[in-house]
Amino acid sequence: MSENYRSREERRQVKKKKQPASKTQKPKGKTSFFRKFLITCLLLGIVGLVAGVATFFVMIKDAPKLEKAKLVNPLSSKIYDKNGDLVYEYGKEKRTNVTYDQIPKLVENAFLATEDARFYEHSGVDFKGTARAVLVSLKGDYGSQGGSTITQQVIKNYFLSMEKTSKRKVQEIYLAYKLEQQYSKHEILEMYLNKINLGNRSYGIATAAQNYYGKELKELTLPEVAMLAGLPKAPNNYDPTKTENIQRATERRNVVLGLMNRHGYITKAEMEEASKVEVTKGLKTATELQAMPHTAFMDAVVKEVEKEIPDVNIGSDGLEIYTTLDPKAQRFADKILNENIINYPNDKFQGAFTFMDTKTGEVRAIGSGRGENKAVFKGHNMAIELDRAAGSTMKPIFDYGPAIEYLKWATYHQIDDSPFKYSTGQELRNADRSHLGPITMREALKMSRNVPAVKTAKEVGLNKSKEFSEKLGITFDSAPKESTAIGTNEVSPTEIAGAYATFGNGGKYAKPHFVKKIVYPDGKSQSFEQKPKQVIADSTAYMITDMLRSVVTSGTGTAANISSLDVAGKTGTTNYDSKQLAKFNIPESATRDSWFAGYTPQYTMAVWTGYMKDGKDEYISSKNTKIAQLIFKEMMSEMATDKSRFKMPSSVIQEGSELRIKGEKRDSSPNTSVPDTTEQPKQDQQQKTEEEKKQEELKKQEELKKQEEQKKQEELKKKEEQKKQEEEKKQNEQNNGNGQGTTPPANNGGGQGNTTPPANNGGGQGNTTPPANNGGGQGNTTPPANNGGGQGNTTPPANNGGGQGNTTPPANNGGGQGNTTPPATTQPDTGGNAGEVPVNNGQ
Template identity: 85%
Template sequence: MSENYRSREERRQVQKKKQPASKKTKPKGKTSFFRKFLISCLLLGIVGLVAGVATFFVMIKDAPKLEKTKLVNPLSSKIYDKDGNLVYEYGKEKRTNVTYDQIPKLVENAFLATEDARFYEHSGVDFKGTTRAVLVSLKGDYGSQGGSTITQQVIKNYFLSMEKTSKRKVQEIYLAYKLEQQYSKHEILEMYLNKINLGNRSYGIATAAQNYYGKELNELTLPEVAMLAGLPKAPNNYDPTKKENVQRATERRNTVLGLMNRHGYITKQEMEEASKVDVEKGLKPATELQAMPYPAFMDAVVKEVEKELPDANIGSDGLEIYTTLDPKAQKLADNILNTNIINYPNESFQGAFTFMDTKTGEVRAIGSGRGENKAVFKGHNMAIELDRAAGSTMKPIFDYAPAIEYLKWATYHQIDDSPFKYSTGQEVRNADRSYSGPISMREALKMSRNIPAIKTAKEVGISKSKDFSEKLGITFNTAPTESTAIGTNEVSPTEIAGAYAAFGNDGKYTKPHFVKKVVYPDGKSQSFGQKPKPVMADSTAYMITDMLRSVVTSGTGTSANVASLDVAGKTGTTNYSSKQIAQYKLPESATRDSWFAGYTPQYTMAVWTGYMKDGKDEYISSKNTKIAQLIFKEMMSEMATDKSRFKMPSSVIQEGSELRIKGAKRDSSPNTSVPDTTEQPKQDQQQKTEEEKKQEELKKQEEQKKQEEQKKQDELKKQEEQKKQDEQNKQNEQNNGNGQGTPNPPNNGNGQGTPNPPNNGNGQGTPNPPTTGGGQGTPNPPTTGVPNPPTTGGGQETPNPPTTGGGQETPNPPTTGGGQETPNPPTTGGGQETPAPPTTGGNAGEVPANNGQ
């Protein structure tokens, strides 16, 4: 009954307490959350899929059409000069195409094993194969199969540019599927094998078989087929006709043989036997080039494009290549090297050079040898690939520019040109085997002194000089040593030209290049070249330029001077090691390499001359070391039209004819005897520094003191002789007047009975000792006078050579023109310096020394 009286609220609370504890509402909320999450993911997936599909269609919207004419007839590439005029169509030469029925099974299997083992299983894109290729490359096992199928490679090679973008990849996949729908597998394989770039100017497998082996496809052996199948990955690196590629080509061929065995195309025994065959076996000699204008320049163009765009097939991609070529300059270059403009000693004498724009780095012309070397294509191009010691042309780059840049030296900074040894104990000599004592940086560079150059590099620091040189495009195959300061590092004319151009371009370096841009068939383009990059202060560049003017106007490079142009430049020579001199019976003065590198505000040029191999009659004689300068002069005289002069920047202060950096701590006293090269060159005038004057004054005082001492000795001797004479006369008088019976001797007219000794003109009977030219009776002892220190700057005197014979000085050479003394010992070959003996640098073995030019 009591329950009947409970309120409604009380009854509700009682019922709530009686409900089971397990009945809760939370599970309902959790289920709702997961349901919402799944729905959201589904919606996002749908949105993403729609967006992806939309993006895919946007990307393929402008994909090129699969034109059958392009697939059947590969397109040649057009090469233009600097003004956009067509010069040559590359790849237009005869091709040998084959049908699928003409392709031997061995050839097909080799390319399938190497490039696309699942070719007959996929539909244009092999996602499974791509995944496997990634895993294989991670394991380092062969690593030769790429992710692209043969079908994709056909699309890539025939229709698309080489840019690495997601859009291009999407188009490649789309077109590969489309190609598989329109053509059979055999047709696609035929397209691939007829177009593939196999190096050595070979596009297509049949052409390659002829160019490499002189064979038809069905005549090729297993090792030959494997070599050809390995080429597409990197034709230039695996081409066995190039000696430097033989090892790489062998390894690549053996990789192909291993893949053929893995996929069951050949047995293990066949693989092992083929791997033992010399990769060069059966290769035929290089074929004659078909008519091609400017083959050396074209070679440089093709090599640059292949390096920058490794996936491009120049012979079949239909590229438009715009180059930096100046046909007028190139024709002149060819004529200079291969006509009688210059009197070359013989046919074996070679020359190579690079002629480029000082400001832009664009190469206008190159010389790559004489005779058979002039027609180089896909061979050794000396202008860009030569490796010869640079000699003294490295001194501005490795020694003096870093000294100005890092040590703030003025052009009149004094360097001690005195006996010096490398840290190994090897003696270093100047070309003339003499020493100048304190010498200015300008004069050391102008006269190409070796010892000051090495001391300068050591003071800067070899590693810092290396870093500075590398910013100018100089490469080092080995770690630089002290001898690098005088040019033992091997370089090409293009490297040296690029470095010197930076001096003429206010310290900004632009890498030399042969191509401006490449335009693909789809209209996309790839620009080449770089923007000028500051690598040194403008003060450093100008001060080097000003000193190099002195080299051309009054130093070792006068044969390169062009009167109407503002020319700066440097000579460089190297000689043979003592071992080579003995082996080939060469004269001591034989030169191995002769260089000249110079520039004007408009053009820069680096020239090398010499012989390609060493031999008894293959050396540069003293009279021919200036041919490099004459080549430079011929090119500049004809091509350089800009008569402007290099402008001195505000960061440089001129003191007389010398220069220093504004704001830098003042260097040692300037010598103003070097011509003021900011104006027209003037005749050098002699002027002595304060230090030299002091030394001369000390010398005079010492000589005067010696003369006074000698006078005193002579006077004492005279007095002694007079005393003896007086005593003798007195004794004679006593004998004549003492009544003794001894008869008097005949009278000599002086009233004395004793005959006088012969008179020497001094009134004394005793003969004087021989005089030494000073009227003194006793000979002067040899002097030990301090030699006059050399003056620095233009018009300076040649330093007295080392004293000989008890300290006696060797006389100075006769003076020439305007009181100026002839520079140092006799020159050879029209002013050429005598080569120094071979030097060694660091811990290296004997290396050809710098002749000091």
């Protein structure tokens, strides 16, 4: 076969033989291996770099933004007393911000030496320190070594959580670098020192200086600064206020001193001298650090601010709250309730009160519970949140105040104290279960009679009385009933104090308040002060005040009287209904609530006493109903310094010891010609008019004429007596001469007795002296000498038998018609309880 037909393989072999021989190939060596290794490493490096960069961007992708708003610290609010002195700093984090210029160099150096010695050299991250921290973390002990710079700590405190992960660490580094690009070193250091947690709810160096030492930053000593600079590592472990931490705190403080020396901030001698100082020197005690002073008052302050400004956050908005608190008054208030000034029957017996300025409405102190019921912060505060029936304490507010305001009654207006039934048919009783008939409004209030109070409110109109009460700050949960007139409406001591202060302030109401003003961090302020507003006539206010004086001097509130002060006030009690008495086996005389509200020109105080729960042994016995009055008396005696008296306004006219509104006609009620005999101060006597002076001159002239006539009558009388004696003498001589030596005995058996009338100085009928009529018939008459020749005055005492009482008129020295003034009930005062009835028995 020809060559052209050879197989493909054969042709390949032939061709191969025809080619020249090739050069000998070198064997593969080490060079190609290293080349491949380097290429592989390079490729892996590129892949790793790409993966690392990708991972980095993935980690920082959801890193928080450096928003300026987040760099604003939540600020605690400072609460000051009425004098502008700091009382308490309130907030989850106690914090006071300072600027870099306010940070002493000693403080800056201590923290730099301890936390970040290369702060001014790095750009946010100290890679040497970070590498050390990473190596430690690989051993499973992440975070035990401090690798974070001050800048990183700022990022961690303001923007990141406290979790310890690689992602958070990467974000920390990234954000620290960004922060350094946007803010100066001084600004970053300022952020750090204002944010750092230094234990005991102290956030920021300035707050810590106050909390631990009670000092400003510039006042701190080297040992004190070193102690504070050592706290950030572990505040709870190095807090020297805890006894168990003193040794650790001392060692840590000395470490800081050593670092300050190493970095050239202090000399060796300064270090050694500071190390000798006790770490506890100058520290506040743990109790001083933690305790909230005047808890009940602070609670009332915070609640008032939150109510008036609902969107405010007192714990973080950095407010300056200036209050009405008088620390001296508040300390004594706490003392009254919790020490042995008052003899309380047991630990369950409670008391609550509000003590305020009469003219401004500023509350100076409050009492809120005893023992286990003592007020706690953000808890139930009895002084402002108690809801208990006020009993007769409401009578000046709901009954007699409106009667003067709307009906223009005088204090001597007569009210019929006779049997009365509510519109439901239920009988209303006075405390002594008796009735006195017509009595003056002053007497009805002074002796706390229930029937006149309800009759008064009904005559005014219940809705009008409610309207009047609301002007004085009293609130109502429902429409008023007849029984509201005797105090069934539930109130707090603060409400009652505000109402009574209105009477003492000439009819001007200022809402009781605990805050004077607040100042925001930007310097703007908001006033809380209440401008007194004229809500009732000054005549009404003064006439109520004058009648309430009578309550304290000679009525149910005598235990609250203070001789050196002009005091006006009213008692109030409530009782248990029949179901409660039976359920708890309580005596019928038991009292549920006992109140006293009173005031002077300077202060007003409303006091409640009682038990929080109804129970067998949890009631006020008759001997303890005056405790409310005693609390009032102790507080006023301690705090009141103004000895002035209430001034009668020109709108009131005084008639004797009684009052009426100027320009109003004399009260047309029957038997009102003589006012009550309650003694009034000389300062309150109204200047007499010319007409009254003329009347007095006429009376004096009449008196002189009567005295002359009286002398003539006496001379005639003497002559008649002498003539009579001579006749008797002659008669006796005749009898003796006739042998009749008989002297008729006294007539004891019912015949006509011998009558020897006393002298009638007025020239008329002699006096007859019968015994008292206790059985119900016509009483006997025992008039004294009638020196004027006219009819004597008639003053009926209590009728003990049910019929006409005995009539004992005093001397009528002026001639003419006498006046009628019914006396008070003969029922004894039972500790301020007179006049009170079970409020549950009302409608």
